[in-house]
Amino acid sequence: MGQLEDMAMFVRIVEAGSITKAAEQLDVAKSAVSRRLKDLESRLGNQLISRTTRQSNLTEAGEHYYRQANNILSEVDALNEQTSGAPTRIEGTLKMTAPLSFGLMHLNDVIDEYANQHPNLSFDLDFSDRHVDLIEEGFELAIRIRELQDSSYQAKRLALIRYALCASPEYLEKMGTPETLEDLKEHEFLQYGLSKTSNLQLTDAQGKKHNHTINAKIKATNGEFLVDLAVKNHGITFIPTFIAYQRLAKGELVPILEQYQLPTLNAYAVYPKNRFLSQRCRYLIDFIAERFGDNPYWDDF
Numbered sequence: 001m002g003q004l005e006d007m008a009m010f011v012r013i014v015e016a017g018s019i020t021k022a023a024e025q026l027d028v029a030k031s032a033v034s035r036r037l038k039d040l041e042s043r044l045g046n047q048l049i050s051r052t053t054r055q056s057n058l059t060e061a062g063e064h065y066y067r068q069a070n071n072i073l074s075e076v077d078a079l080n081e082q083t084s085g086a087p088t089r090i091e092g093t094l095k096m097t098a099p100l101s102f103g104l105m106h107l108n109d110v111i112d113e114y115a116n117q118h119p120n121l122s123f124d125l126d127f128s129d130r131h132v133d134l135i136e137e138g139f140e141l142a143i144r145i146r147e148l149q150d151s152s153y154q155a156k157r158l159a160l161i162r163y164a165l166c167a168s169p170e171y172l173e174k175m176g177t178p179e180t181l182e183d184l185k186e187h188e189f190l191q192y193g194l195s196k197t198s199n200l201q202l203t204d205a206q207g208k209k210h211n212h213t214i215n216a217k218i219k220a221t222n223g224e225f226l227v228d229l230a231v232k233n234h235g236i237t238f239i240p241t242f243i244a245y246q247r248l249a250k251g252e253l254v255p256i257l258e259q260y261q262l263p264t265l266n267a268y269a270v271y272p273k274n275r276f277l278s279q280r281c282r283y284l285i286d287f288i289a290e291r292f293g294d295n296p297y298w299d300d301f
Contacts, residue, residue, distance in 0.1 A: 004076060006040045007069040010048065013037060014066050015135045015272060018056060025138035090280045091120035097134075098143040101223050101243050102267070103127035106298070107143075114287055121280055129221060135272050141281050142270045143288075145240070155268040156285050159292035162241045162299055163262045165200070166253040171233040178236075178256055181212050188235030190226045191216035200238055202260035210260070214238070227253070238262075242298045249301035267292070 009022070016022040019037065023030040041048050048062035058066065098107060104127060115121060126132065126139070134142055134153070148155050167187075178184050181202065191198055191214055200212045217235050220226050223243035230237045230244075231252045237244075247253040269285040271277055 004073070006036060007073060009033065009036055010040060011066060011069050011073065013049070014058065014062075016138060017136060021136070021138070089120065090118035090283060092278065092280060093122040093124055094141070094278075094280045094284065095124040095126075095139050096141040096143070096281075096284075097126040097128070097132045097139050099145055100127045100129050102143065102145065105224075106242060106292075110288055110291060114284055118280070134270070140271060140278060141284070143267060144270050145265055145267045147265070148268060148270065152273050153270045154273050155270045156289065157266050158269055158285070158289045159267040159296050160294045161265040161267055163238055163264065164241050164244050164248060164253070164255050165202075165236065165238050165257055165260075165262060166230065166244060166248065166255050167236040168231050168233050168252060169254055171230075171235065172254065172256070174233070181210055181257070181260075184212055184236070184257075188217040189214045190229055190235045190237040191219040192221075192223055192226055192237070192239055194219050194221060201263055202257065203262075204260055240265075241301070242296070245298040245301050 009026070012026060013019055013022040013033065016025055019033050020030055023033045026033065037049065044061075044065070046061040047059050048065055050057045050059050050062075103125070107125075107127075111123060111125070115123065132139060132142060134140075143158065144155075145161055175187060176183070178187060184200075198214045198216065200214055202210050202212070204210065218226070218229060220229075223239050226237050227239060227244050227247055229235075230239075231247055236256065241248070244253055248255070269288065271281065
């Protein structure tokens with residue numbers, strides 16, 4: 001086994017958090033990973049990981065080796081890409097996670113086209129709204145729609161996420177169409193998320209921000225469920241357009257209070273800060289960003 005492979009194996013142990021988890025992610029025996037780590041330490045003449053019965057920690061030498069190994073792996077990959085005379089071969093398994101509704105509604109065509117372009121590539125895709133620890137669970141890449149605060153990750157912006165404040169025409173005909181924020185007090189709300197209270201922030205034409213507290217009739221963690229209930233005349237919902245766009249395009253839902261500007265978020269491709277990022281991930285990130293961008297197709301309703 002070559003030195004670069006040993007470096008990659010060591011990096012995987014560190015980022016997985018243990019030899020056991022690294023072995024699971026690499027789909028090899030724990031004893032094989034442990035033996036290779038011991039051989040690496042023996043060859044270097046230094047202990048990289050301090051192991052006890054309860055926990056493992058990087059030694060000072062291990063921290064230095066981990067940082068430099070990451071840099072070397074990245075440089076080798078870049079060098080190979082720059083000097084290779086043959087077209088880049090994208091292969092291996094790309095393990096990615098994305099929010100449930102976003103993944104089901106908008107990644108199918110992306111993955112279809114990307115897989116057709118790279119027939120030697122396999123995918124492990126996790127579509128769920130749970131918090132996924134990329135390092136702990138061995139994911140290379142995540143798509144996240146939120147404000148990012150964790151400095152242990154790097155991110156590339158993929159798309160602007162706009163919201164709609166909307167209801168069905170039948171509901172508005174029955175209950176009246178709100179013309180002012182004060183009018184919202186007379187209406188039922190369908191809340192995205194289970195927080196006890198939720199504030200709706202709108203910005204008027206003069207740039208002044210207004211906060212309205214939503215008292216929800218129904219709360220749910222799935223946006224498609226809420227959109228369906230809104231179409232069935234159960235109330236007003238504040239929902240990402242990437243979820244509601246088809247119903248808005250058909251007129252089954254209509255925007256309200258359009259004189260106000262609604263908050264926006266961003267969709268990001270997120271990956272561990274110090275991890276070597278494979279070509280398959282880098283190319284897919286660029287592919288998605290080019291597809292979506294600041295004016296994604298789902299806002300053409």
